[in-house]
Structures are given as structure tokens and as C-alpha cells.
Amino acid sequence: MTNFSEFNISESTLRSLKRMGFEEATPIQEGTIKFALEGRDIIGQAQTGTGKTAAFGIPIIEKIDTNNPDIQALIIAPTRELAIQVSEELYKIGYDKRVKILSVYGGQDIGRQIRALKNKPQIIVGTPGRIIDHINRRTLKLEHVQTLVLDEADEMLNMGFIDDINAILEKVPENRQMLLFSATMPPAIRKIATKFMKNPKEVKIKSKEMTVENIEQYFVKTQEREKFDILTRLLDVHQPELAIVFGRTKRRVDELAQALNIRGYLAEGIHGDLSQSKRLSVLRQFKENKIDILVATDVAARGLDISGVSHVYNFDIPQDPESYVHRIGRTGRAGKSGLAVTFVTPREMGYLRIVEETTNKRMTPLRPPTEDEALAGQQKLAIEKLVEVVQANDLKDYRLLATELLEDYDAVDLIAAAIKSFTKEPDDTPVKITEERPLPIRKERSNGRSGGRSVRREHRGSRREGGKKTGERRRGRK
Numbered sequence: 001m002t003n004f005s006e007f008n009i010s011e012s013t014l015r016s017l018k019r020m021g022f023e024e025a026t027p028i029q030e031g032t033i034k035f036a037l038e039g040r041d042i043i044g045q046a047q048t049g050t051g052k053t054a055a056f057g058i059p060i061i062e063k064i065d066t067n068n069p070d071i072q073a074l075i076i077a078p079t080r081e082l083a084i085q086v087s088e089e090l091y092k093i094g095y096d097k098r099v100k101i102l103s104v105y106g107g108q109d110i111g112r113q114i115r116a117l118k119n120k121p122q123i124i125v126g127t128p129g130r131i132i133d134h135i136n137r138r139t140l141k142l143e144h145v146q147t148l149v150l151d152e153a154d155e156m157l158n159m160g161f162i163d164d165i166n167a168i169l170e171k172v173p174e175n176r177q178m179l180l181f182s183a184t185m186p187p188a189i190r191k192i193a194t195k196f197m198k199n200p201k202e203v204k205i206k207s208k209e210m211t212v213e214n215i216e217q218y219f220v221k222t223q224e225r226e227k228f229d230i231l232t233r234l235l236d237v238h239q240p241e242l243a244i245v246f247g248r249t250k251r252r253v254d255e256l257a258q259a260l261n262i263r264g265y266l267a268e269g270i271h272g273d274l275s276q277s278k279r280l281s282v283l284r285q286f287k288e289n290k291i292d293i294l295v296a297t298d299v300a301a302r303g304l305d306i307s308g309v310s311h312v313y314n315f316d317i318p319q320d321p322e323s324y325v326h327r328i329g330r331t332g333r334a335g336k337s338g339l340a341v342t343f344v345t346p347r348e349m350g351y352l353r354i355v356e357e358t359t360n361k362r363m364t365p366l367r368p369p370t371e372d373e374a375l376a377g378q379q380k381l382a383i384e385k386l387v388e389v390v391q392a393n394d395l396k397d398y399r400l401l402a403t404e405l406l407e408d409y410d411a412v413d414l415i416a417a418a419i420k421s422f423t424k425e426p427d428d429t430p431v432k433i434t435e436e437r438p439l440p441i442r443k444e445r446s447n448g449r450s451g452g453r454s455v456r457r458e459h460r461g462s463r464r465e466g467g468k469k470t471g472e473r474r475r476g477r478k
């Protein structure tokens with residue numbers, strides 16, 4: 001690995017990187033920064049959580065002329081959450097150089113964005129729909145853009161943003177540099193890329209598997225109606241630091257979040273029908289550990305970087321292997337370890353095999369924990385909490401009471417009672433989870449890795465979230 005100081009980058013950026021704790025470049029950064037600085041178009045593919053944001057962010061910051069008030073770089077991302085996250089990372093990289101960055105996305109007051117645009121940002125990070133909106137209002141001038149980035153390019157095309165992206169491309173100078181990044185690059189996107197790009201340099205970080213090694217991957221074969229109890233037992237045994245549970249539909253996510261709360265877990269759902277402010281507040285609560293479990297549709301999968309996510313549960317197996325890669329990639333980021341469990345009904349085993357074929361990695365079958373094992377998991381946590389209280393050494397006001405109690409009761413009974421009261425015992429309060437129809441029966445992909453696209457489109461309607469309430473357009477869906 002190369003230390004950032006060995007790249008041809010400025011002192012100010014090096015200082016910012018150092019403050020961020022970045023010392024060595026990750027492989028994708030090492031493979032792309034030099035070419036990006038030279039002005040080459042790039043198609044960059046590397047596993048989830050391996051620093052693709054900085055791979056385009058560092059050269060962009062380097063190239064910004066801070067004396068020039070024009071918008072010099074435009075980054076397009078599929079969701080607002082991601083647009084915000086990318087702008088934050090760029091802000092950090094450009095901190096010492098004092099680069100001005102603005103994010104624009106649907107759901108946020110446009111007047112406020114228009115005022116912020118007057119403040120002459122040099123980099124814009126935005127979602128396609130809102131960028132188009134600003135172009136139409138003539139509040140966003142892109143004629144001096146030198147670098148254009150599509151983060152999660154394949155997802156934006158899947159979401160039907162191709163017309164929007166075409167329209168945006170028409171507004172940026174033809175001789176701009178274009179950078180395309182994602183962990184998955186299905187052949188269709190390469191084809192489109194070559195249409196838009198000039199002699200792109202393809203940088204693919206070679207690895208045996210498409211998913212990172214440090215994620216342990218399991219599957220549980222189970223009937224639909226048993227999934228929820230298995231999930232709660234797994235949560236009890238695993239005791240995740242933070243977990244994401246993915247569900248197939250918005251209804252599923254709402255029901256799961258509610259059911260988890262009924263059973264005593266701190267969970268919140270996130271999906272495209274929620275208001276912008278609700279989505280952001282849920283995400284903030286999750287980042288601040290005020291909730292332990294985020295229940296999400298694929299909306300939360302792409303690109304989000306939340307430290308502390310130790311476990312990912314696919315309550316429903318995703319319909320296409322790319323989604324799987326991005327979903328489980330929310331854990332095991334930046335070299336940390338993670339664990340992913342995918343639930344699969346017997347009829348859906350074909351999908352599991354397709355995922356494995358694509359990722360080139362087999363999932364280990366996992367036996368669902370028993371109720372006793374779940375209880376043992378919770379008791380272990382209770383003991384940890386109890387010991388923490390003891391170690392905090394702040395029991396002065398309780399010692400006398402304890403001594404008095406010990407005159408009447410047995411010491412072991414008292415401790416057992418304390419553990420019991422700290423233990424979240426398995427709970428079978430009835431919950432409502434509407435059964436999802438299993439995915440249509442599928443045989444293994446016949447033509448290897450490249451056949452996913454058409455299948456993905458067919459079932460689009462049932463999986464994807466509509467953009468109606470979100471102010472984002474999703475065209476191109478027939």
C-alpha cells in the first residue's frame with residue numbers, strides 16, 4: 001500500500017487526510033487517483049467499503065481552483081442520504097483547502113438551496129431529479145464543470161435515471177472528465193459508459209470474491225412464517241452493535257420495525273415513502289446509537305457508510321445478486337469485520353445459488369438458535385451490564401440496602417434476581433407480519449454473471465420503491 005504522501009497531492013489535502021485518519025491509500029485509491037489527476041475518464045470498481053468516495057474525492061479536491069467561483073465538479077448519487085454523505089466526506093477532504101461544497105436533493109426546501117447556490121459552491125453533490133430541477137430553473141450553471149462523477153452508476157440506471165443523466169450531461173462541457181464508481185458493474189453499464197466516456201481507464205480491483213472477505217456470510221433456510229422468531233433469536237444470540245434488517249417491501253419494513261418494537265428491540269424503519277426529514281432523523285438516531293436496528297428497503301443499501309454496523313440480516317432474500325452485494329456491504333467496511341445472514345424459503349433456493357454464483361462465495365448454512373440459546377444470549381448481556389454497574393464503583397448509596405437485604409435473603413437468589421431483572425427474556429407477544437409472496441421460482445442463471453439485468457427489470461415493480469412522494473423522478477420504467 002502507498003502512503004498518501006507519495007502521491008502528487010498538495011500539503012493542504014494531505015493535512016485533511018491525516019485529520020481523517022487516512023494514511024495508506026486503499027487499492028482503488030491507489031489504482032485511480034493518479035489517472036484521475038491526469039484528467040482521464042475512469043470506470044472504477046472495487047468491493048463495498050473500500051474507499052471509492054475518496055478515490056474520486058481526493059483528485060476532485062486537488063483540481064478545484066478556490067479562486068474560481070464557478071461550479072467545477074458535479075457528483076451525482078442515487079439517494080439523498082448518499083448525496084449528503086458524499087458531500088460530507090468531500091468537505092472533510094477539502095477542509096484545509098477551504099473548498100466550497102453544496103449538496104442538493106429532493107425533499108429539501110428548494111428556496112434554501114437556491115440561496116445556498118448563490119454562495120458560489122465549487123462542488124455540487126446531488127440527486128438526479130433535483131439537479132434537473134435546478135437546471136430548469138436556471139439556478140444551477142454547469143457550463144464550467146470539469147469533472148462529473150456518477151457514484152453508484154449502475155443503481156442510477158436501474159432506478160430509471162438514464163434520461164435525467166442524459167439531460168444533465170448535455171449541460172456540462174463536452175470535454176469534461178467523467179468518473180464512474182460502483183462495487184458492481186453489470187455489462188449494461190459498461191456499454192453505456194463507453195458511449196459517454198472518452199477512452200476510459202477501467203480500474204477493477206481484482207479479488208476472488210465480489211464481497212469482502214471480512215464479512216462472514218450465512219443463510220437460514222426457513223418457512224416464511226418462522227422468519228420473525230428466528231430473527232429475534234438471532235438478534236439475542238448475536239447481540240449486534242448495530243444491525244440492519246432488509247425487507248423486500250415498504251409494508252414489510254413498517255411491519256418488521258413495529259414488530260421488533262413490540263418485542264422490546266429499539267428499531268426504526270426507513271424507506272422511500274417516509275418524508276425526507278423522517279428519513280434523515282431515523283438515520284441520525286441510528287448513527288448516534290439511539291436505535292440499535294435499522295429496518296430498511298434497498299434504499300439504505302447503496303453506498304451508506306455507518307460505522308458500527310456489525311450485522312446485516314436479509315429478512316427477505318434480494319431478487320438480484322447486485323442488491324445482495326450492496327446490502328451486506330453495509331457491514332465489514334474499512335477493514336472491520338461483519339456478519340450477514342440471509343433468510344431463504346425453500347422455494348427461493350435458486351436465488352441463493354445465483355447470489356453465490358455471482359459473488360463467487362458460498363454462504364454457510366446456519367441452524368436457527370433455540371429459545372434457550374436466545375435466552376442465554378440475553379442473560380450474557382445482562383451479566384455484562386451488571387458487571388459494568390459494579391465496575392463503575394458508584395454503589396455507595398446502595399450498599400447499606402444490600403446488606404440489609406442479605407439478612408433476609410440468600411445472596412445467590414439476590415444476584416439471580418438482579419440478573420433476571422436485567423435480562424430481556426424471550427417474548428412471544430403476537431406480532432403482525434404479512435406473508436410475502438415468495439419470489440417466482442428460478443433456476444440458476446444459465447449464462448453466468450451477466451444475466452441479471454433482464455430478470456431484475458421484470459420484477460422491478462414489486463421491489464422498487466416509487467418516487468412519488470419523494471420529489472425524485474424515476475423514469476424509464478415501463
Ligand SMILES: Nc1ncnc2c1ncn2[C@@H]1O[C@H](COP(=O)(O)OP(=O)(O)OP(=O)(O)O)[C@@H](O)[C@H]1O
Binds near residue numbers: 022025029048302333
Ligand atoms: N485510505 C483510507 N484509510 C482509512 N479509511 C478510509 C480510507 N479511505 C476510505 N476510508 C473510510 O472507509 C469507509 C468506506 O469508504 P467509502 O464509503 O468510500 O466506501 P465505498 O467503496 O464507496 O463503499 P460502497 O461500495 O458501499 O459505496 C469510510 O468510512 C471512509 O472514510
Ligand SMILES: [Mg+2]
Binds near residue numbers: 052053303
Ligand atoms: Mg460508495
